[in-house]
Amino acid sequence: MTFSNLLKSAVFGLAMLGVTVPAMADQLADIKAKGKIETATDMHYAPFDMIDNGTYEGMTKDLFDAVAKEIGAEPVYQDIPWTAELPGLEVKKFDIIIAPVTITPERLQRYAFTLPIADATVALLRAASNADLKKPEDIKGKTVGVQQGTAQFKQLQAFGDKIGGVNIKEYGTTDEAYADLAAGRLDAVAGSLPNLTYLVKTRPETFAMFDKATFGQPTYFAWVVRKDADSESFVKAINAAMLKMTDDGRVKAIQEKWLGASAELPREVPTK
Structure with missing residues (x-):
């Protein structure tokens, strides 16, 4: 007898004895x-x-x-x-x-x-007025914002260690990080590629992507x-x-x- 048949027989036997068998949650x-x-x-x-x-x-x-x-x-x-x-x-x-x-x-x-x-590949955003940041390695020693508790934070942290150090500032929302970048309190923001691309599309006078924007593993x-x-x-x-x-x-x-x-x-x- 297979396990499935054995289970069915057990359930049937319990039912015959008047025992209520709870239905499997779905x-x-x-x-x-x-x-x-x-x-x-x-x-x-x-x-x-x-x-x-x-x-x-x-x-x-x-x-x-x-x-x-x-x-x-x-x-x-x-x-x-x-x-x-x-x-x-x-x-x-x-x-x-x-x-x-x-x-x-x-x-x-x-x-x-x-x-x-x-x-969801991680990418980098800069102020439109800051043309000095072109490739991901340029954030060495810079202050970069990122949303806390995200995979993008972990990838930024690993990348910072690899290139010799990045000052990472965590935010509760990406909107807060964007605001600080626009105000000059950050050098860059790390986030997922589609989010940053959309932001640049809607606010090109304020933000721009790095020339080579993405880093880390495709996700x-x-x-x-x-x-x-x-x-x-x-x-x-x-x-x-x-x-x-x-x-x-x-x-x-x-x-x-x-x-x-x-x-x-x-x-x-x-x-x-």
């Missing part, structure tokens, strides 16, 4: 039953998440609106500081983190990631779900929706709307 079934998906994101991370005149918008919202429709549930969007998102997910304050989270080997061990939604952004058996069906449903939207052109259209260009993304979750 996050997707629970979401469909309540008709909503509780999400968390930091709404200060343009062009993925932002608030315009009190209204939440951005690439993340457009993507997840479409994914939620495919799943058959209404998304509930919550503005949560980045540093509170992963802890909140673990204690089930929400179903999913839709803030763009960089896939890293360490995080893969603890969380379940969806298919990538965008490139991707994705959404994060709890890594347990309950959540497996939910992750599969999201990935199925994303693949469908990729194949019918919706992902490309949303990328072009918010990033100005589209990129081919992995059809499997990167493992490193």
Whole structure:
């Protein structure tokens, strides 16, 4: 007798004895039953998440609106500081983190990631008036801002050690770092390539990319779900929706709307 048949026989036997057998938890079934998906994101991370005149918008919202429709549930969007998102997910304050989270080997061990939604390779931003900074190595001895607790911070730290030292200043949000760069209190800001490209596109009089902007390993952004058996069906449903939207052109259209260009993304979750 196989283990599966043995388990079925045991469950049937318990039922015959009048013993109540609890149903296995299934996050997707629970979401469909309540008709909503509780999400968390930091709404200060343009062009993925932002608030315009009190209204939440951005690439993340457009993507997840479409994914939620495919799943058959209404998304509930919550503005949560980045540093509170992963802890909140673990204690089930929400179903999913839709803030763009960089896939890293360490995080893969603890969380379940969806298919990538965008490139997350770390890059450097300077003031438009500062033409002396051209390549990543030029930040040696300079003061560089970065959002705290991010994969971009870790890559900046490692790169700084490699080139002989960088004065790193951490910020709660990228907007705070951009403001200090514009005010001359920073020499540069490190962040993901699409975020910085969008900022330069919208504020070219204030900011500019380094001539060679990126450094470190190529990485991707994705959404994060709890890594347990309950959540497996939910992750599969999201990935199925994303693949469908990729194949019918919706992902490309949303990328072009918010990033100005589209990129081919992995059809499997990167493992490193």
